[in-house]
Amino acid sequence: MAEVRLERLSKRFGALAVAEELSLAIADGELFTFLGPSGCGKSTLLHIVAGVEPPSSGRVWIGGRDVTDAPPQRRDVAMVFQSYALYPHLDVAGNLAFPLRNRGVTGGELRAEVERVAATLGLGPLLGKRPRELSGGQRQRVALGRALIRRPAAFLMDEPLSNLDAALRLEIREEIKRVHQAHAITTLYVTHDQEEALALSDRVAVLKDGRIQQCDPPGELYARPADTFVARFVGSPPMNLVPATALAGHAALAARLAGRDPDAVTVGLRPQQVEVHATARPGAQPLEVALVEPAGADTWIIGGLRGNRLQGKLAPGERLAPGARGGFTFAADAVHLFDAASGRRLD
Amino acid sequence: MKRALVWLGLAAACAWSVAPFAWQVLTSLKPQAELERLPPLLPAALTLAHYEAIFAGHPFGRLILNSVVVAAGTAVLALALGALAGFALAKLRPPGRSAVLAGVVAMSMLPPIATVSPLFLMVGAAGLRDALAGLVLVYTAFALPLAVWLMTQFFRGIPDELYVAARVDGCSAAGAFAKVMLPLAVPGLTATGLLVFILAWNEFMYALTLTSSVAARTVPVGIALFPGLHEVPWGEIAAGAVVATAPVVLLAIAFQRRVLEGLTAGAVKG
Numbered sequence: 001m002a003e004v005r006l007e008r009l010s011k012r013f014g015a016l017a018v019a020e021e022l023s024l025a026i027a028d029g030e031l032f033t034f035l036g037p038s039g040c041g042k043s044t045l046l047h048i049v050a051g052v053e054p055p056s057s058g059r060v061w062i063g064g065r066d067v068t069d070a071p072p073q074r075r076d077v078a079m080v081f082q083s084y085a086l087y088p089h090l091d092v093a094g095n096l097a098f099p100l101r102n103r104g105v106t107g108g109e110l111r112a113e114v115e116r117v118a119a120t121l122g123l124g125p126l127l128g129k130r131p132r133e134l135s136g137g138q139r140q141r142v143a144l145g146r147a148l149i150r151r152p153a154a155f156l157m158d159e160p161l162s163n164l165d166a167a168l169r170l171e172i173r174e175e176i177k178r179v180h181q182a183h184a185i186t187t188l189y190v191t192h193d194q195e196e197a198l199a200l201s202d203r204v205a206v207l208k209d210g211r212i213q214q215c216d217p218p219g220e221l222y223a224r225p226a227d228t229f230v231a232r233f234v235g236s237p238p239m240n241l242v243p244a245t246a247l248a249g250h251a252a253l254a255a256r257l258a259g260r261d262p263d264a265v266t267v268g269l270r271p272q273q274v275e276v277h278a279t280a281r282p283g284a285q286p287l288e289v290a291l292v293e294p295a296g297a298d299t300w301i302i303g304g305l306r307g308n309r310l311q312g313k314l315a316p317g318e319r320l321a322p323g324a325r326g327g328f329t330f331a332a333d334a335v336h337l338f339d340a341a342s343g344r345r346l347d
Numbered sequence: 348m349k350r351a352l353v354w355l356g357l358a359a360a361c362a363w364s365v366a367p368f369a370w371q372v373l374t375s376l377k378p379q380a381e382l383e384r385l386p387p388l389l390p391a392a393l394t395l396a397h398y399e400a401i402f403a404g405h406p407f408g409r410l411i412l413n414s415v416v417v418a419a420g421t422a423v424l425a426l427a428l429g430a431l432a433g434f435a436l437a438k439l440r441p442p443g444r445s446a447v448l449a450g451v452v453a454m455s456m457l458p459p460i461a462t463v464s465p466l467f468l469m470v471g472a473a474g475l476r477d478a479l480a481g482l483v484l485v486y487t488a489f490a491l492p493l494a495v496w497l498m499t500q501f502f503r504g505i506p507d508e509l510y511v512a513a514r515v516d517g518c519s520a521a522g523a524f525a526k527v528m529l530p531l532a533v534p535g536l537t538a539t540g541l542l543v544f545i546l547a548w549n550e551f552m553y554a555l556t557l558t559s560s561v562a563a564r565t566v567p568v569g570i571a572l573f574p575g576l577h578e579v580p581w582g583e584i585a586a587g588a589v590v591a592t593a594p595v596v597l598l599a600i601a602f603q604r605r606v607l608e609g610l611t612a613g614a615v616k617g
Contacts, residue, residue: 052511072514073522079515085508089530098526102517146516156515 002063002076002153003028004049004186009058010210011044017210018044022058024205024215029184031177035197035233036207042190046156049188051075063153073102078147082159084139086131092118092142093127099150117145120182121175137168141175148179155180155187161196173199194234198222206230224336228343231268231336237300240269242308243340251283252332256347260337265346268336274312276301276328278320284327287312289320301326368592374585382581397582398590401573406561407587410569414548414591416479417565421486421547422540425494428487429539430532433498434524438510448499455492463556470557477559485553490543497542501535502528537605545595566591 004026011018018041026032034042047053049060051072059068067075078099079085086095096114105113118124121141131139140160147155160176161169177200180187191197197204198218205215206229214226225231231239244262247253253267277284287303287310294300299314303326312328320326337346374382375397377390401407436444466485467476475481505528513523529536551567558564564572570587573580 047511050511050515052514071519072511073517073519075515077515079512081508081512083506083508085506085512087509087512087527089527098513099516102522 002186003061004154004188005061006049007059007061009048009060010056011041011048011053012056012210013041016041019048019055019058020210022210022212024212026186026188028186030202031180031187031189031200033189033191033197033201033204034207035191035194035204037233038192040207041210042192042207043158046079046158046188046190049075049154050077050079050156076153077156078150078152078154079156079158080140080143080147080160082162084131084136084143084163086139086142086146088131091128091130092123092134095131095142096123096127096145096149099146103150113149117149120148121145136164137172140164140172144172144175144179148183151183152185155185157187157189159191161191161193176200195236198234206233224345225268226345228266228268228338231338235270237271237311239336240271240274240310241266241338242269242305242310243267246306246308247285250285252330253335255332256335256337260346264340266338266340266343268338269310269330269334271300271311272313273334274310274328274330275315276303276312276320276326277315278318278324278326281327281329284329287326287328289322289324289326292320292322303328371585371588371592374581375589377582379582397586400580401583401587401590404583405569405573407566407569407590409561410564410566411590413479413561413563414565417482417486418544418547420479420483421490422544424483424487425490425543426536426540428491429494429498430529430536431524432495433500433502434528436495436499437502437505438507438528439520448496451492451495455496459489459552463552466553467556476557477563479563481557482554482563482565485557486547486550489553490546493546494539494543497539498532498535501532501539505531534605537602541598541602541605544598548591548595
């Protein structure tokens, strides 16, 4: 168990910047997530921490030790992969035992450890099977067990849920959270799925072009996105972003604008906090209904507002059809204000 | 109709490939008297006299032993070097690896005849003329481009994550090679080994140049030296050719699936 610290870390592949002067301290026992769009090089960050890829510049510290020049086998980290990366020529027991064998553990002690980890992950009956005989969920459990078995200083998880179908994803996500709560091992988690990041993490760093756009606990990330990129990326469905001028005349907005020039402001509204009505309400603005999307508990209305797309929640018990004209309202505290030019948060 | 045409085409292709070998087998079994007559195509009686002759009249057993030692030695050496090089090129991403691979391909284009004279001098200088070790070294040099290329493709087909996992799980680069990559490359090793074995087994020109006695002479050279001053012993040549070809054919049949897998590995997953 250890703190992981990145110090002015940079990594470039030609024109692609994976990290630009990245500095971060991940506390002992923290579950820290790198969240970013696919293909932005998040996995490379983990490879740098693991030591299989050298950084272009900067240092990596694990447990107070500068490991930048240490080979992977001397860093005491364990990794879980999207593709599971189980050793196909070894059975489950062999896969679990592999990291311990490399550290000279043998005989009864080895067997006891394998059985202990197998028991915590429900892998007991599978010990004699080969990876190809296992389902995706079982494979990822084995991969978790292989990472867990030697109680590493840190876990590196590279999109471990992305290859699983929806039901299994929730199950293994729970398993990861349970393992983390039970063992409190520092975990660096990489994903492109914001829901996963919010559900699992103590803190989330949103990455774009090798830079951290925002690094905060999930609640803060959702409640106060630092810029329009984070605002769109975190939360589902994504936040509405419309120019303040399109909402001109709305009392709740005017109060929040507090004299700012509406031309220089982009307004963010979470679809959950925009209520769409079929009937006229005081203070409502008109909305052209384009699409109606039932989603179980809620019904989403996607409409046009002076040329801008706006998504909101249909008020309970009301009905709207595409082509109709409705009205929408929102509260003053639902408003996020961003600078129209830079996209940075204004308040 | 279309199926019939396909079958007809396949049959023709098979006949085209098998006919010379079938002819050899027939010739090797024909009595001496019928050898230079046609018809009949099929002999009236079969005889093993030619086979007895090659083992009795020539040191053919010794030649086979030489060929086995040289081909196996070449396969082992080329595999050892080729696997290491292939692993390094595919997984360690050393700088200039594309240049190395381009060089490997370029080397395999080299016509053997261009190197016969210098190799003759070099092998002589090393004191390895007419020695099995000399042949093994020369064959290995010639088989290496093929071995390196095939093994590189093979290791490329093994997911990078497995190498990363092995490293993170406590292996050095060499440990990851031995404990994870090599066991997974067994089909590739089999295919490459077999191809190199056949290459060395069939080789004629270097063997002719670099050997001068039965101490190191291989089967193809031995057969070529069967003809005497006044006669060409067709029956014995045919018997020798059948004996020389049989092991290769049997190996190819036994490992057919493996070789095909090996040759197409990495083709799907870039």
